[in-house]
Amino acid sequence: MPSIYDAIKQDHARHRELLDRIAETEGDSKDRREAWEEFYRDVKSHSAAEEETFYSKLIQQTWGQDAARHSVHEHAEMDEILEELREMDMSSPGWLTRFKTLKHDYEHHMEEEENEVFNRAKEVIGEEENDAYGEKFQTRKSKELGLIEEKREDALED
Numbered sequence: 738m739p740s741i742y743d744a745i746k747q748d749h750a751r752h753r754e755l756l757d758r759i760a761e762t763e764g765d766s767k768d769r770r771e772a773w774e775e776f777y778r779d780v781k782s783h784s785a786a787e788e789e790t791f792y793s794k795l796i797q798q799t800w801g802q803d804a805a806r807h808s809v810h811e812h813a814e815m816d817e818i819l820e821e822l823r824e825m826d827m828s829s830p831g832w833l834t835r836f837k838t839l840k841h842d843y844e845h846h847m848e849e850e851e852n853e854v855f856n857r858a859k860e861v862i863g864e865e866e867n868d869a870y871g872e873k874f875q876t877r878k879s880k881e882l883g884l885i886e887e888k889r890e891d892a893l894e895d
Contacts, residue, residue, distance in 0.1 A: 740867030741791055742855055744874050748783045749847045752776065756840045765828040773827070777819055780843075781885050784812045786878035790870060791858070798861055804854050811846045815839060 739747060755776040762769035788809055795801035818839045825832045862870050 738868045739871045741862060741870035741874055742867065744871040745787065746851060748779065749851065752780060756843065759836065760840060769827055777823060778882060778885060780819065782878045782881035785881040786874050788812065789877050790873045795858055795861055800857060801861060804857065808850065808854065815843055
């Protein structure tokens with residue numbers, strides 16, 4: 738079982754691959770659709786699992802409150818862009834422009850987590866808890882995959 742840090746980094750590595758793959762595609766192609774769908778579903782479930790396992794633990798520390806709020810705020814901003822992109826025509830120039838914004842913002846977010854948040858988080862989630870939190874994260878992520886459409890419908894009703 739990977740540690741919480743390894744589990745998140747593994748997801749980030751896949752997300753970076755998908756972002757690059759999508760950026761290399763053109764129009765409403767099969768490759769763009771497939772990469773986008775995988776990216777969309779994985780990021781949605783990743784973000785929710787991260788908030789519910791990793792950030793919920795960090796928020797218990799005074800310094801962790803600001804870090805968690807900042808990251809959760811970034812998740813919300815990216816979620817809005819994800820939903821915009823989902824509704825847009827993939828062959829439009831506007832889609833690619835908006836996607837580039839998402840790519841830039843998400844790459845920044847991942848770097849910030851891995852290089853700043855993780856270092857501080859190790860004061861809260863130490864080696865003895867790494868694997869347990871990694872397992873919690875992966876279990877929650879699997880559950881979140883099944884909740885994506887339900888949560889989306891709830892958001893549309895609001």
